[in-house]
Amino acid sequence: MAFERLTGALNEALKKLTKTDKINEGHLESLLREVKLALLEADVHTDAVDTFLAGIRSRALGEKVFGSIKPSEALMKIVYDRLVDLLGSTQQAFDYAPGQFTVIMLVGLQGTGKTTSVAKLAHLLKSKGRKPYLVAADLQRPAAIDQLEILGTQIQVPVYTDRTTKQALSVVKSGLSAAKNASCDTVIIDTAGRLAIDEALMNELAEIQRAVHPQEILLTVDALAGQDALTVSAGFANVLKLSGIIVSKFDGESKGGAVLSAKTVTQVPIKLVGTGEKVTDYDLFYADRMANRLIGMGDLMSLVETAQAKLDQAALERSAQRMLDGQFTLDDLLHQFEQMAKMGSMKAMLGMLPGMSQLASQVNDAQANEAMKKNKAIILSMTAEEREDASLLRASRKARIAKGSGTDVSDVNRLISQYEKAKDQVRMMARLAKRK
Numbered sequence: 562m563a564f565e566r567l568t569g570a571l572n573e574a575l576k577k578l579t580k581t582d583k584i585n586e587g588h589l590e591s592l593l594r595e596v597k598l599a600l601l602e603a604d605v606h607t608d609a610v611d612t613f614l615a616g617i618r619s620r621a622l623g624e625k626v627f628g629s630i631k632p633s634e635a636l637m638k639i640v641y642d643r644l645v646d647l648l649g650s651t652q653q654a655f656d657y658a659p660g661q662f663t664v665i666m667l668v669g670l671q672g673t674g675k676t677t678s679v680a681k682l683a684h685l686l687k688s689k690g691r692k693p694y695l696v697a698a699d700l701q702r703p704a705a706i707d708q709l710e711i712l713g714t715q716i717q718v719p720v721y722t723d724r725t726t727k728q729a730l731s732v733v734k735s736g737l738s739a740a741k742n743a744s745c746d747t748v749i750i751d752t753a754g755r756l757a758i759d760e761a762l763m764n765e766l767a768e769i770q771r772a773v774h775p776q777e778i779l780l781t782v783d784a785l786a787g788q789d790a791l792t793v794s795a796g797f798a799n800v801l802k803l804s805g806i807i808v809s810k811f812d813g814e815s816k817g818g819a820v821l822s823a824k825t826v827t828q829v830p831i832k833l834v835g836t837g838e839k840v841t842d843y844d845l846f847y848a849d850r851m852a853n854r855l856i857g858m859g860d861l862m863s864l865v866e867t868a869q870a871k872l873d874q875a876a877l878e879r880s881a882q883r884m885l886d887g888q889f890t891l892d893d894l895l896h897q898f899e900q901m902a903k904m905g906s907m908k909a910m911l912g913m914l915p916g917m918s919q920l921a922s923q924v925n926d927a928q929a930n931e932a933m934k935k936n937k938a939i940i941l942s943m944t945a946e947e948r949e950d951a952s953l954l955r956a957s958r959k960a961r962i963a964k965g966s967g968t969d970v971s972d973v974n975r976l977i978s979q980y981e982k983a984k985d986q987v988r989m990m991a992r993l994a995k996r997k
């Protein structure tokens with residue numbers, strides 16, 4: 562999973578605070594120092610790091626966090642809110658007025674996944690009832706035209722090509738007419754990328770912008786990009802009126818820098834993320850969910866969405882409501898394990914649960930399945946009373962449960978400690994949710 566190290570570091574820094582009853586400015590400064598190190602190590606752009614830390618400091622001082630009843634939670638909420646800001650506001654992306662002819666242009670350095678993203682966006686818009694039409698205006702890389710044609714066939718969306726000219730603007734203009742003739746309402750233009758920004762490229766893109774005034778100009782950024790590549794991306798923002806960012810390769814082992822820096826560097830929000838090579842591998846981007854995941858509270862919303870298709874909706878809502886009320890017994894945990902078993906990759910699911918992200922990073926899918934089976938057996942060996950109130954679980958009871966479930970007392974202890982952590986996080990989330 563991407564961002565493991567950053568999430569781990571943020572988590573550690575925040576965990577120290579939750580152990581402290583009274584927080585002073587010294588604690589705040591040491592938190593900021595640790596967060597700064599974690600962000601820089603994750604290749605977050607220095608401008609973004611500075612803005613983020615300054616935001617936390619001024620809020621923490623301004624809101625009198627130090628006098629509040631639960632200063633660590635107040636501070637955590639501030640870190641969370643600033644993270645959401647850093648990542649961009651949540652917004653309804655790609656909702657265009659019905660019937661309105663819409664032009665979208667994708668720009669970005671070569672290899673950042675631009676052509677692939679054109680097809681992903683077309684797939685998304687088609688699923689929303691639009692009629693997309695692709696225009697192959699990347700005339701620098703001959704294979705790009707073929708690639709777009711292949712992708713277009715896969716998603717059954719027409720592609721305009723003209724291999725006889727090197728004039729991108731003329732291809733775009735003819736492409737727009739062809740789209741109208743074909744009664745399509747959404748044109749997505751694939752433009753030329755280079756290895757670095759050069760004047761000829763920028764002029765070509767600026768010329769298209771001037772001539773056709775696209776409603777959207779989206780910049781593709783590779784999630785694996787370091788600071789240098791990001792600075793280059795900012796060059797696009799200087800010349801073009803960008804409206805959003807597509808982060809590709811979100812599925813890789815990204816340190817997180819590009820995702821956290823993109824908005825500060827370009828001043829526009831991330832709208833879509835690519836999560837694999839296939840045309841269907843993408844997700845809309847939600848800053849709040851990402852912030853949740855980064856500070857290790859688990860991406861509950863995503864979990865709920867993934868689950869919706871496969872699970873009993875009423876049961877899910879009941880358990881979500883219990884969690885929002887801060888209630889979380891071993892029976893709730895058992896219920897979650899059972900639901901997760903229906904959903905596929907245990908490792909991926911584990912990472913989304915509160916308190917479980919670190920465990921998820923340490924295991925593969927088979928190990929996660931094995932661990933989950935063991936955990937289920939342990940809870941099933943408990944009495945209803947014990948499941949309701951874990952504080953009853955003293956040594957003799959643990960020994961009985963270990964025997965009954967064919968595990969060791971150390972396994973029982975591990976499960977209980979994971980459960981306690983998850984319960985703490987559920988309670989914390991419930992309190993944060995109430996503050997909103």
Ligand code: GDP
Binds near residue numbers: 834
């Ligand atoms: P372009 O040069 O910017 O048009 O980039 P391409 O669309 O050709 O993509 C470059 C490479 O990245 C190709 O091998 C794509 O399959 C791959 N790619 C694009 N998006 C993603 C993604 O979200 N995840 C992964 N794993 N690979 C991607």
